[in-house]
Amino acid sequence: MKKSIKDLGDIKGKRALVRVDINVPLDENNNVSDDTRIRAIIPTVNYLCEKGAKVILMAHLGRPKGEVKPEFSLEPVAKHLAKVLNKSVLFVKSLVGQGAEKELIGLNEGQVALLENIRFYKAEEAKDDDMTFAQELAQLGDFYVNDAFGAAHRNHTSTAKLAKILKPAVSGLLMEKELRCLGSALDNPEHPFTAIVGGAKVSTKIGVLENLIDKVDNLIIGGGMAYTFVKANGGKIGNSICEDDQLETAKAIEKKAKEKNVNLVLAQDVLVTNDFSGNGENKVVDVNNIPDGFEGVDAGPKTQEAFSEIIEKSKTILMNGPVGAFENPAFANGTKAVLEAVVRATKKGAVSVIGGGDSVSAAKKFANAEDFTHVSTGGGASLEFIEGKILPGVDALDD
Numbered sequence: 560m561k562k563s564i565k566d567l568g569d570i571k572g573k574r575a576l577v578r579v580d581i582n583v584p585l586d587e588n589n590n591v592s593d594d595t596r597i598r599a600i601i602p603t604v605n606y607l608c609e610k611g612a613k614v615i616l617m618a619h620l621g622r623p624k625g626e627v628k629p630e631f632s633l634e635p636v637a638k639h640l641a642k643v644l645n646k647s648v649l650f651v652k653s654l655v656g657q658g659a660e661k662e663l664i665g666l667n668e669g670q671v672a673l674l675e676n677i678r679f680y681k682a683e684e685a686k687d688d689d690m691t692f693a694q695e696l697a698q699l700g701d702f703y704v705n706d707a708f709g710a711a712h713r714n715h716t717s718t719a720k721l722a723k724i725l726k727p728a729v730s731g732l733l734m735e736k737e738l739r740c741l742g743s744a745l746d747n748p749e750h751p752f753t754a755i756v757g758g759a760k761v762s763t764k765i766g767v768l769e770n771l772i773d774k775v776d777n778l779i780i781g782g783g784m785a786y787t788f789v790k791a792n793g794g795k796i797g798n799s800i801c802e803d804d805q806l807e808t809a810k811a812i813e814k815k816a817k818e819k820n821v822n823l824v825l826a827q828d829v830l831v832t833n834d835f836s837g838n839g840e841n842k843v844v845d846v847n848n849i850p851d852g853f854e855g856v857d858a859g860p861k862t863q864e865a866f867s868e869i870i871e872k873s874k875t876i877l878m879n880g881p882v883g884a885f886e887n888p889a890f891a892n893g894t895k896a897v898l899e900a901v902v903r904a905t906k907k908g909a910v911s912v913i914g915g916g917d918s919v920s921a922a923k924k925f926a927n928a929e930d931f932t933h934v935s936t937g938g939g940a941s942l943e944f945i946e947g948k949i950l951p952g953v954d955a956l957d958d
């Protein structure tokens with residue numbers, strides 16, 4: 560177990576140096592167009608303020624690649640954060656070593672500051688960094704907090720290396736929730752445990768499938784990646800997306816599922832189209848008999864029913880990836896039906912965790928985040944966590 564801010568003693572008057580993930584999208588007027596990530600860090604910021612700490616936030620925005628680029632400034636994000644917090648946020652324009660320290664002198668107990676984009680420094684992402692930058696940053700705080708689960712798979716200065724020299728180094732409340740929810744689903748699930756793995760490619764989900772197969776009772780494979788499995792089994796997949804170099808992987812996963820008594824579930828019927836834009840002919844066919852010129856784009860009605868039945872009988876559900884090309888409303892019914900089944904199961908007491916990029920946007924589109932036990936804020940980080948990998952940003956925190 561990693562220590563969290565709740566395990567700290569008296570922090571009144573101390574400077575909390577906090578890595579957060581507020582890499583939010585900005586519109587053409589530089590306004591924050593989706594503030595989910597900002598809202599997610601509020602409990603940590605408020606907690607530290609209430610305990611009387613001076614809160615100094617570090618974050619990145621986009622990929623300025625070690626250069627000062629005004630279009631990647633966090634200033635608009637600081638303004639939005641102030642609105643959400645309903646209190647002023649000191650935006651520190653100067654870089655560390657060039658005046659930031661001075662700007663921070665006036666920061667009082669319970670106040671919040673945000674440093675300029677941490678990726679304006681080359682040393683942030685440098686692999687061969689000699690820790691000089693970490694030492695410079697460490698001067699700004701009396702203890703370190705990592706609440707940036709979404710960046711925890713990166714071995715960068717502010718996400719991991721700093722934690723080795725600025726002590727105590729603890730998790731924030733969001734990080735703690737991510738680790739608890741994803742961790743207990745994977746390590747201590749109530750059975751039956753069902754994983755729904757979807758998305759475009761098998762190759763990006765091999766690690767996920769291999770780690771999950773040792774843990775789950777049911778493994779539902781949907782979306783574009785399922786056609787590689789169908790083809791490996793001798794099915795006719797028409798023009799559906801398929802990775803021919805992964806056919807053996809698919810066979811090996813099916814074999815392992817059999818050995819482990821895991822119920823590997825593929826589609827029975829699928830919605831196919833002859834025009835991915837949605838303006839062509841769409842029809843439902845048997846998954847093993849997709850006509851040439853057509854590609855599978857969504858789970859069919861029989862499949863939706865079969866998937867839903869399994870999901871509703873489950874006590875733990877982990878979803879990673881959509882079961883269709885849901886961005887197009889014409890191909891969204893399957894993903895919507897699966898998510899609705901997850902919501903019903905959750906209402907009946909199941910633990911449900913939505914992990915990773917596209918399933919999170921689908922979950923928000925077709926349900927409310929509150930309808931699930933946990934919707935992960937980390938795309939790449941939750942993928943690596945589900946693969947069973949050690950995240951450097953978590954590993955570096957105090958036990």
Ligand code: AMP
Nearest residue numbers: 758759782783855856880883884885917
């Ligand atoms: P991933 O990033 O690997 O989780 O893949 C997510 C993407 O897979 C989403 O953008 C979906 O639209 C896409 N996807 C899901 N099913 C299909 C399919 N049958 N054909 C093409 N793309 C799909």
